[in-house]
Amino acid sequence: MCTTCGCSDSANPRVTNLQAGHTDKTIHSHSDHSHSHNAHDHGHHHHEHELDTQHDHQKGHETTVNLEQAILAKNDRLAERNRGWFLGRNIVALNLVSSPGSGKTTLLERTIHDLKDAMPISVIEGDQETLFDAERIQKAGCPVVQINTGAGCHLEAEMLARGLETLQPPSNSLVLIENVGNLVCPALFDLGEQAKVVVLSVTEGEDKPLKYPHMFQHASVMILNKIDLLPHLTFNVATCLEFAHRVNPNLQVFQVSATTGKGLQHWYDWVTAQINASNRQGVR
Amino acid sequence: MHELGITRNIVSIVTEKAGGEPVRRVTIAIGKLSAVLPEAIRFCFDIVSQGTVVEGADLEILEIPGTAECRTCGTHFELKQLYDRCPCGSVDITRLTGEELLVKHMVTA
Numbered sequence: 001m002c003t004t005c006g007c008s009d010s011a012n013p014r015v016t017n018l019q020a021g022h023t024d025k026t027i028h029s030h031s032d033h034s035h036s037h038n039a040h041d042h043g044h045h046h047h048e049h050e051l052d053t054q055h056d057h058q059k060g061h062e063t064t065v066n067l068e069q070a071i072l073a074k075n076d077r078l079a080e081r082n083r084g085w086f087l088g089r090n091i092v093a094l095n096l097v098s099s100p101g102s103g104k105t106t107l108l109e110r111t112i113h114d115l116k117d118a119m120p121i122s123v124i125e126g127d128q129e130t131l132f133d134a135e136r137i138q139k140a141g142c143p144v145v146q147i148n149t150g151a152g153c154h155l156e157a158e159m160l161a162r163g164l165e166t167l168q169p170p171s172n173s174l175v176l177i178e179n180v181g182n183l184v185c186p187a188l189f190d191l192g193e194q195a196k197v198v199v200l201s202v203t204e205g206e207d208k209p210l211k212y213p214h215m216f217q218h219a220s221v222m223i224l225n226k227i228d229l230l231p232h233l234t235f236n237v238a239t240c241l242e243f244a245h246r247v248n249p250n251l252q253v254f255q256v257s258a259t260t261g262k263g264l265q266h267w268y269d270w271v272t273a274q275i276n277a278s279n280r281q282g283v284r
Numbered sequence: 285m286h287e288l289g290i291t292r293n294i295v296s297i298v299t300e301k302a303g304g305e306p307v308r309r310v311t312i313a314i315g316k317l318s319a320v321l322p323e324a325i326r327f328c329f330d331i332v333s334q335g336t337v338v339e340g341a342d343l344e345i346l347e348i349p350g351t352a353e354c355r356t357c358g359t360h361f362e363l364k365q366l367y368d369r370c371p372c373g374s375v376d377i378t379r380l381t382g383e384e385l386l387v388k389h390m391v392t393a
Contacts, residue, residue, distance in 0.1 A: 062308060062391045067301055071293045071312070071385040153286060185286035188319060213366040214319045247367040249375050 013159050016131060016146040017166045018138045075189055078157035082192025085164065089171040090281075092274045095155075095191050097215060098199035099208075100181030103225040105133045107199060107258040108176055109140040114261075115268060116141060119275055120173035124163045126155040126180045133178065143167060154185035157192055174275060187214040194274065195220040202226050202233055206240035209247050216247045221254065223267060228257040287324035290385070291332045294325070297387050302337050305392040311344040317366050317382035322347060341390075350382025 070076065086093050096104050112121055122143040125134040134146035145167040147159050160177065169175050177193060179186040187196075198219035200208055203226055209216040216222065222244055224237070237255070244251050252270065256263035298310050310329075314320050322345045333339045350363030354370035354377050361371060363382055369375050 062393050063305075064389055064391050065301060066389045067297065067387045068389075069297050069387045071290055071297070071387060074293065074296075152289070156289070184319060188286055188290075210367065217366055246369075246375070 012150055013152060013162075014148045014150070015159075015162050015166050016134065016148070018131070018134050018144050018146065072188065075157050078161060079190035079192040082157055082160055082164070083194075084192075085161075086175070086192065086194070089169075089173075090278050091169055091171065091173055091175055092271075092278050093175040093177060093191075093193045094271075094274075095177045095179055095186070095193035095196045096199060097179045097183070097186045097196055097219070098181060098201075099183045099204060102181070102199045102201040102204065103258050104178050104181070104199050105136055107223065107225060107256075108178060109136060110258045110261065110264065111176070111268070111271070112137065112140040112142045114264065115174075115271065118272065120170050122167055122169040122173065122175055124155075124160065124167060124175065124177045126159075126178055128152070128180060143169075149180055153180055153182050154189050155179050155191060156189050160191045172275075172279060174271065183208065183212040183215045187212075187218045194278075197221045197223060199223045199225055200240070200244075202230055202235040202237070202240075206236050207243060209240065209244040213247045216244055216251065219248065219251060221252045221270065224253060224255045225258055227255050228260045228262060287321060288328050288332070290320060291325050291328035294329070294387055295332045295336060295338050298338050298341075298390050299336050302390065302392055304337060307338045307341045307390050308393045309342045309344060309391040310338065311346065311388040311390070313346045313348055313384045313386040313388050315348045315350065315382040315384040317350040317363060317379070318385050320385060346388065348381050348384045351380045352377045353380055 096108070098104050108123060112123070115121060123137045125137060125144055125146045126149060127133055127146070128149050128151070130148070131146050134144045137144040145163045147155060147163050149155065149159065155177065177191060196219040198215055198221070200222060202224065205211070224240065230237070241253060244253065254263060254267045254270070256267055258264070294310070294312060298307055312325070314322055314325070325345065326343055329343045333341065351360060352363045352370070353360050354372060354374050356374035356376050357370060357372045359370055359372065360380070363379060370377055
């Protein structure tokens with residue numbers, strides 16, 4: 001916690017590099033604040049900034065200042081920086097989003113197992129707490145960094161930048177980002193990824209795409225997971241796909257079971273095509 | 285609760301631009317299709333602004349309705365849901381408004 005201003009409490013995002021043992025590094029850059037800790041050293045004392053000229057003659061009067069500034073501009077700028085970072089290294093970064101329990105981590109384990117000989121893969125894990133998912137990914141045989149967001153319900157571009165600094169993924173590789181399990185907030189925060197991949201499991205309702213339209217609209221790919229359980233459920237696949245395409249007509253859908261492996265080849269083909277396209281761009 | 289982070293951004297932008305002047309009023313625009321709840325922003329605003337020049341300021345929220353233009357028939361129509369279709373039935377639309385997340389202006393004293 002920051003003892004001076006208390007602005008970042010125990011909810012600080014933490015980055016853990018599982019390759020280097022469990023050393024926690026706290027992100028504490030006051031990114032969403034613009035202050036320094038010398039409360040009286042803001043550089044605003046010199047009465048030289050533009051607002052003062054208006055004020056000197058208007059003591060006691062109100063002054064309206066037009067701002068017209070995008071609230072998420074800072075995250076968007078940092079996301080663009082991440083995007084450039086990936087582009088310069090020919091890295092394909094995919095941002096996996098879903099509600100908790102849809103099977104994202106199982107999908108990652110399986111994908112790593114089946115694709116790691118074909119391409120270098122590394123993973124950024126986002127969770128509010130624990131290193132459980134990162135430990136599973138590490139066991140699957142791939143470098144992984146865990147970001148714990150504390151109270152935060154989504155990853156932000158700055159957290160990803162810190163995670164990448166620690167992870168140091170190689171050029172010409174695949175970076176899989178497992179966002180915090182949440183179908184609302186991660187839709188608003190661009191990380192600089194090439195594509196968002198939304199995972200929906202058939203144990204959830206088929207109406208999820210309409211209930212959480214932002215996420216399905218921002219995603220390029222939807223993975224309908226746990227299809228091996230369909231015989232035991234009333235989940236209507238056709239209705240779900242109709243809803244998903246109503247929200248996003250361009251959404252590409254793969255129906256898979258990350259447990260049995262059914263349908264995964266189509267997902268692998270898509271990932272491989274992204275890598276090949278990125279490599280071709282790099283050669284040019 | 286992404287509204288907390290979003291409100292932090294709002295207060296940060298305003299504080300930076302206010303340059304130490306007390307802020308009386310902040311006006312923001314939130315599109316009705318932006319997945320951000322005005323009530324939640326209002327709730328967070330008082331908490332997040334504590335101890336800053338924005339503390340005690342009025343928060344004015346302009347809610348911007350969603351509108352779209354159909355690329356098939358050219359009609360302009362209101363978009364009540366992100367996935368609404370054009371009255372002509374087409375899903376090929378361009379969203380024009382409703383996704384704003386902007387700090388419009390502030391009043392300092």
